[in-house]
Amino acid sequence: MDNSHPIYVASPMLPELSDLTSVLEGIWQSGYVTNHGPLHNQLEQELSNLLNVPTVRLFNNGTIALLTALKMFDFPKGSEVITTPFTFAATAHAISWNELVPVFVDVDPVSMTLDPKSVERAVTDKTVAVLPVHVYGNVCDIEGIDKVAKKYGLKVIYDAAHAFAVEIDGVPISKFGDATIFSFHATKLFTTIEGGAIATNFEGDAQTIYMLRNFGIKNENEVVSIGINGKLNEIQSAIGLLNLKQFPAEKKSRALLRAEYDKIFSQIDGVTVQSFSSNVKKSEQYYPLLIDETISPFSRDDLYEALKRKAIFCRKYFSPICTEFEPYRHFPVISEASVPTVYTIKDQVLCLPFHSKVEPGHLHMIKSVVDDFLR
Ligand code: T4K
Numbered sequence: 508m509d510n511s512h513p514i515y516v517a518s519p520m521l522p523e524l525s526d527l528t529s530v531l532e533g534i535w536q537s538g539y540v541t542n543h544g545p546l547h548n549q550l551e552q553e554l555s556n557l558l559n560v561p562t563v564r565l566f567n568n569g570t571i572a573l574l575t576a577l578k579m580f581d582f583p584k585g586s587e588v589i590t591t592p593f594t595f596a597a598t599a600h601a602i603s604w605n606e607l608v609p610v611f612v613d614v615d616p617v618s619m620t621l622d623p624k625s626v627e628r629a630v631t632d633k634t635v636a637v638l639p640v641h642v643y644g645n646v647c648d649i650e651g652i653d654k655v656a657k658k659y660g661l662k663v664i665y666d667a668a669h670a671f672a673v674e675i676d677g678v679p680i681s682k683f684g685d686a687t688i689f690s691f692h693a694t695k696l697f698t699t700i701e702g703g704a705i706a707t708n709f710e711g712d713a714q715t716i717y718m719l720r721n722f723g724i725k726n727e728n729e730v731v732s733i734g735i736n737g738k739l740n741e742i743q744s745a746i747g748l749l750n751l752k753q754f755p756a757e758k759k760s761r762a763l764l765r766a767e768y769d770k771i772f773s774q775i776d777g778v779t780v781q782s783f784s785s786n787v788k789k790s791e792q793y794y795p796l797l798i799d800e801t802i803s804p805f806s807r808d809d810l811y812e813a814l815k816r817k818a819i820f821c822r823k824y825f826s827p828i829c830t831e832f833e834p835y836r837h838f839p840v841i842s843e844a845s846v847p848t849v850y851t852i853k854d855q856v857l858c859l860p861f862h863s864k865v866e867p868g869h870l871h872m873i874k875s876v877v878d879d880f881l882r
Contacts, residue, residue: 513818514869517694518862520757522749530745541740542721550699550744553751558672560681560706562713564720565739565747569668569690569703573601575719575737576664576686576705577636579712582607586635589661591621592830593849594640598666599829602638610634611830611838613846615648622848623651630655636662641670641680642825643781643858644790649675649683656684664688667706671697674788681706691747696761696792697754699747702739760863761791764870768794768859771874775881777803793824794861797852805880807857813876819860819869826853 534540541547547565554563566572577588584606590598592611602609612625621639637656639647647665656663663684667673671689673680681687691702707713715732718725723734739747773780779797783789800806805813811821828849829835843850860869 512868513820514860514865515820516822516824516858516860518860518864519693519698519700520696520750520753520862522746522753526749527745530749531742534741534745539741541738543738544741544744546741546744546748547739550739550747550751553748554704555706557751558681558706559679560687560708561710562707562716564705564707564713564716565699565744566703566705566720566737567739567743568701569688569692570597570601571735571737572688572690572703572705573597573664573666574604575716575735576688577601577605577607577638578719578733578735579686579715580636580662582635585633587629587631587633588636588638589621589626589629589634590638591640591642591849592828592835592846593619593825593852594642594666594829595668595825596829596832597668598638598640599835603834607635608633609638609835609838611835611846613848614642614852616848616852618645618647619643619852620645620647621652623648623655625846626652627655627658630659630661634659634661636664638664638666640666640668641673643793643795644670644673645781645783646670646673646675646680646787653683668692668695668703669792670790671695671792672788673790676786677788682708685709686712696758696790697747698750699739699743702743702747757863758791761861762789764861764863764865765791765794767870768873771870771877772796775803775877777801791861794859795824796857796859797855798857799855805877807855809880810876811857813880814873817872817876819873819876821860822858823853823856824858826856828853 588602599609615622665684665687668690687706689704691699719734720737723730723732725731777799798807
């Protein structure tokens with residue numbers, strides 16, 4: 508293994524080209540390529556079975572799914588939505604594109620997900636919703652968030668972009684809150700290359716989402732809402748159907764990789780590996796380390812650079828945090844003092860390459876880089 512074989516934080520799970528080609532032949536023959544085609548509808552049904560939720564509505568990406576989930580509730584312009592700054596920019600952008608105001612609050616130091624107490628402190632008479640993120644597949648404090656939401660009459664929209672098929676005590680993650688969104692981007696465990704979904708337990712919302720996704724069209728003569736074009740096409744749906752067959756193998760291979768990474772990192776002072784309680788069925792989406800450089804033999808940035816020199820490309824998801832980006836810098840409540848845990852975590856986190864293309868040679872190289880630091 509040498510630098511001519513770089514390895515990245517993510518790598519798309521693609522179907523066998525020959526399998527895809529034969530499905531493509533069928534699509535070409537039918538001439539039906541988008542707008543709720545048969546493969547699209549089949550994928551929605553298969554995902555709804557797998558995720559054990561009454562309705563899954565596919566989207567052309569996770570961001571449009573998130574935009575639509577917020578749009579569905581028709582919140583008054585300028586209403587506040589409480590969320591985490593420790594997420595991909597899409598979470599905050601979806602709030603802003605709906606002309607709502609993101610209010611960023613702190614996270615729990617272990618799960619790195621929204622802290623319900625911080626959420627409650629941020630509630631004002633303008634607050635309409637909470638948008639928690641199951642970051643890295645870590646499950647949010649669902650009970651705590653639900654309690655705050657009920658107390659103040661808030662909607663809860665979960666961003667489960669990292670939490671595909673996660674379950675808690677056998678209950679699918681999409682059973683909680685008012686809606687759950689997923690991302691099926693190429694970097695995700697289950698992918699349609701670009702894609703996403705809203706999962707909902709409510710029949711009325713399923714209808715609303717269906718129309719919002721397709722320009723608000725109710726029938727040939729009626730447009731009943733200000734919809735968007737969020738449809739997933741037949742080619743991507745075909746990729747999704749083929750990928751559903753191979754996703755269990757990909758997940759298994761990541762679970763084995765997790766065990767190997769844990770062997771390398773879990774005994775090092777100041778390094779924390781991701782942990783899950785026994786009642787959680789994991790997603791295997793990311794492998795984040797937290798490196799406290801005041802204790803550990805190396806800093807996060809030292810490890811990042813040393814691995815990069817070996818063409819092992821990690822990512823510091825999510826540093827910078829959302830509120831350090833230009834569009835959100837001016838937000839009044841954001842400072843190190845208001846979200847201290849986020850500021851601690853953002854300087855410690857490193858996501859290692861986490862997919863089935865990480866080979867024993869890469870692992871060996873990572874181990875030798877770590878051993879060099881330990882010497
Ligand atoms: N909510 C959360 C919490 C999210 O994390 C995301 C997306 C969303 C919402 C929105 O969902 P989508 O609208 O994206 O469906 C990537 C992904 O593009 C993004 O989907 C993801 N989160 C985010 C965490 O990561 P980048 O800009 O870091 O990706 P990029 O292009 O640097 O790719 C990372 C590595 O993956 C590359 O170094 C190489 C490898 N790669 C990437 C692509 C695109 C490949 O090997 N092949 C590829 O085709 O955002």
